[in-house]
Amino acid sequence: MTGERATTEVIRVMVVDDHAIVRRGLIAYSAAVPDLRVVGEAADGRQAIAQLRQWDTLGEPLPDVVLMDLRMPRMGGVEATESIAGLFPQVKVVVLTSFGEAERVHAALAAGAAGYVLKDADPEEVVTAIKAAVDGEVHLDSAVARQLTRRMTAPHVGLTSLTAREREILALVAQGHSNREIADRLAISERTARTHVSNVLTKLRLSSRTQAALLAIREGLIPPPG
Structure with missing residues (x-):
């Protein structure tokens, strides 16, 4: 199967x-x-997606992690992240940017990013984010995490801003369903499901699906794990 990670412990990285x-x-x-x-x-x-397609076509191993800038010409990081998540789900994307706006964090994570680090972060934190992505975890720059914590609304206020469909989306996210699984369950396109998830995270001012799950449990939308 093309694009699989080699057995070596070395983490393969692409810089965009x-x-x-x-x-x-x-x-x-x-x-x-x-x-x-x-x-x-x-x-x-x-250019990044073209390179990934070429490697995949040639049967060469794909990178484990892509370090992705957000603001770029032709195709920015959010759109590229969404494409990579759809085409090469085994490739993790860690967003690396100078901009710490919460909206950009939401968009990048909703598009499938596995981490978010500011360019002025210590190099060690970039490495930590890369390794976290490979381990299936989501890493947020500490400064971004603090900003998002400050911006979070009270849960009851946030939930009142959701439509009935968005509350349904929140519950499915909290149950661990992927965008594709949500789309299948609700008979909508995966792109529409992704948009709903992004809107839910933005309205609730949450930074990740994990935070969405905790909020849904706290508000009784789904039962806590037994």
């Missing part, structure tokens, strides 16, 4: 950023980390 100096810096730092190896780079989302 429209600034060459940022790419050079990330590549140089990664070279000093024994269990990381940069296997490719791209200047925008479109």
Whole structure:
């Protein structure tokens, strides 16, 4: 099967950023980390997806993690993340950006990102986010997490802003269903399901599906795990 991760413990990384100096810096730092190896780079989302398609067609192993800038020409990070999540779900995306607006965090995570780190974060935190993504965890930059915590509304106020369909979406997210599974259950397209999930996270000012699940349990939308 093409695109599978090799048996080596080394984590394969692709760097996507429209600034060459940022790419050079990330590549140089990664070279000093024994269990990381940069296997490719791209200047925008479109170029990144083309490279991933080429590797997959040739049967070459895909990167384990893509470090993705958000603001880029031609195709930005949110759109590229959504495409990668759909085309190559085994490839994790960690968003790396200078912008910490909560809305961008919501959009990136709803699109399938497995982490979010600011460009001025310590290099060690970037490595932590990469390793967390490989382990199936979601890592948020601590500064972003603090910002999101401050912006969260009181749960009851937030829930009143949801439509009946969005409350249904929230419950399904809390039960651990993916966007594709939500789409199948509600007979809607996966893109529509993804949009609903993004809207729910934005309205409730939550940063992840995990937070959405905790809120849904606290508000009685679903029973706590038994």
